[in-house]
Amino acid sequence: MHISIVGSGYVGTTVAACFADLGHTVTTIDIDDSIVAAIETGDAPIHEPGLDELVAEHGGDRLRATTAYDIIPETDLTMLALPTPSRDDGSIDLQYMKAGAESVGEALANQNSTDTDTDPDSDPHLIVTKSTVIPTTTDEQLVPAIARAGVARTQDFLVGSNPEFQREGSAVTDFLNPDKLVFGTADERATELLYELYEPLRERADDEIPVVETDVAAAEMIKYGNNAFLASKVSLINDLGNVCKEFGVDAYEVADAIGLDDRIGAQFLRSGVGFGGSCFPKDTNAIIAAAQERGYNPPMLNATLSVNNIQPERLLELLDKHTDITDNRIAVLGLAFKPGTDDIRHTRAAPVIDRLREHGADVVAYDPVATENMREYYPDITYTETAADALADAHGAVVVTGWDEFAALDAEFDTMVDPVVIDGRRIIDRRDGITYEGLTW
């Protein structure tokens, strides 16, 4: 198949490169010239393990990129992988989705007006929402945006929802080994096209990937259900972890044991300073706001955010118990929202640094890859080249990201004025000579 993907960021580029590797011809469309130029010359525009190799192999060949939407009518289907950020009140901001949908509609309408010998039996163009959008968005917001240019649903285009479940840092592997595929459509032909699209992936897996066939709104909701459940699992283990700490019980030992119950499962039970990233906070806020707009205020999902907000506070309370923060040098180890990425969106390091500065601390921060991104938002704090440099002469240290290299730190703590270590990710070994506190252990 020849597919077009509108939006070539974390999701669009990964999905495009993987589909190209699976044998499809793929064209990504982005408004950012530098992204387009990178892909065309075989360079990945974002950092993801395994992506460099795929873009190097297929970029400029089976994987193309452009800023021009007029390629769309030449392709068999179009995926929208555009951003769906939060507005100030937490609700979803659909401006990029609507703009992209309108441009797709215009491209289809241009083709209709210029093409005199269109095959009357040819399929309407399938437009698939890959981005995470509130249930009913595709039908109620995107279809009218597409149709604005004069093209008609069913006759000229079909729509579907095919949400994405990949994680940053393992996006390529996740995409190629999904736990499930979700096909949300309103008609059989759209479903058939999605099966055709995923056929090479399903073939590789001997057809063992479960496919959920459903309607468009349910597919959209499945994505929020997935993220809300995982975010809530993290908040629940954090809540239980805080209880464990009150009793002097190790929350990790408890989590390992409860994770042995198949009904609970062992993943996403690492308690600590909470979840960040471009999706859990944004999507939990968006689905709460959308539910509230319809008259239901979901207590569990609100609690998920509340627990996430108190974890950085608890980290600092522990620090405050053991050292004097005001006017003293405090090391922040880890700035990325999780290890393996330079992404700092909604990182838990932000509230930690904010509180430290409110208390008058002299903040010294270290991250193996995210420093430059953080510097943009926090130009006034000190950044060091190594964790050892951050710890030297510090009156306390907090661990915010669980980078493996922090596990090897040892003698570096002896250079601190006051070797107080508050670990928000259970990555440092407790030992004599350090005043060590785990957030939930």
Ligand SMILES: NC(=O)C1=CN([C@@H]2O[C@H](COP(=O)(O)OP(=O)(O)OC[C@H]3O[C@@H](n4cnc5c(N)ncnc54)[C@H](O)[C@@H]3O)[C@@H](O)[C@H]2O)C=CC1
């Ligand atoms: N980042 C992730 O790991 C995951 C993200 N998602 C969802 O996928 C969607 C996309 O997220 P990301 O890829 O992270 O976003 P991103 O911000 O990395 O990429 C979006 C791209 O769209 C481009 N763009 C903006 N307006 C455009 C327009 N009118 N026409 C063409 N290109 C345009 C931007 O230049 C950018 O390159 C969001 O809804 C997100 O919630 C879903 C699963 C995983």
Ligand SMILES: O=C(O)[C@H]1O[C@H](OP(=O)(O)OP(=O)(O)OC[C@H]2O[C@@H](n3ccc(=O)[nH]c3=O)[C@H](O)[C@@H]2O)[C@H](O)[C@@H](O)[C@@H]1O
């Ligand atoms: O919609 C999305 O964008 C994606 O959001 C998450 O992926 P991601 O945010 O990339 O990373 P995760 O590995 O899920 O971690 C999210 C946050 O939870 C935290 N976390 C995770 C697991 C855990 O046990 N404890 C914990 O605190 C991490 O440190 C991180 O800050 C989901 O896992 C993906 O399935 C989804 O596609």
